[in-house]
Amino acid sequence: MSILLGGYCAEMYFLKEPSILSSSDLAKVRDVALSKGATFAFDGKPARWIVRKNCTEALRKEREDIIYKNVDECTERVKKLIKEHxxxxxxxxxxxxxxxxxxxxxxxxxxxxxxxxxxxxxxxxxxxxxxxxxx
Structure with missing residues (x-):
């Protein structure tokens, strides 16, 4: 995910706004984050990711929060690397x-x-x- 976020973060750092080029990368980040959550069960609780159909709103929110946190952590790591380099x-x-x-x-x-x-x-x-x- 960090590689996909690199272009977007670099545009924000150097250009102060994203370009149309990074929009496809962000769409890929979304797909990777969703599949990564299901594949690796971010939080060590795989049952949360196995239940797909008819899941409760609370479970859906819980999943989203985990994904948001992971994407935000990757974004911060990329921003730090860009600033350092x-x-x-x-x-x-x-x-x-x-x-x-x-x-x-x-x-x-x-x-x-x-x-x-x-x-x-x-x-x-x-x-x-x-x-x-x-x-």
Whole structure:
């Protein structure tokens, strides 16, 4: 969900308003949140998610509250990451604006260049060293 929320949160952070592009991502977030709730039973009480037809309004509200909380937590996590990496995102956006197309090996090269440049100041990457970008 965090990846889907990334575009929306970035638009809100940098542009101060969402664009039409993020609306499809938000629709996907809704679907993921609903299926995630049913699949993983957010709160450890799977019966709450198994009962689907003719469930009470109270149960429906309870489910919605759990989903809202999960989406809000993901949104806050994404906002925090965007704020912490504003400079890197800006530099990558500049690179994307200069290139007509950036994919495959060239994309990974640009990402790795930024990763190396900002590694000293990047505690998140230090904790998550397993993340490598390669073709």
């Amino acid at each position: 504003e400079e890197e995102i800006g530099e990558f956006a500049d690179t994307l604006c200069k290139k007509i197309e950036l994919k495959g090996e060239h994309l990974y090269k640009e990402i790795n260049k930024l990763k190396k440049k900002y590694k000293k100041n990047n505690r998140w990457m230090e904790k998550n060293k397993r993340i490598e970008f390669s073709c």
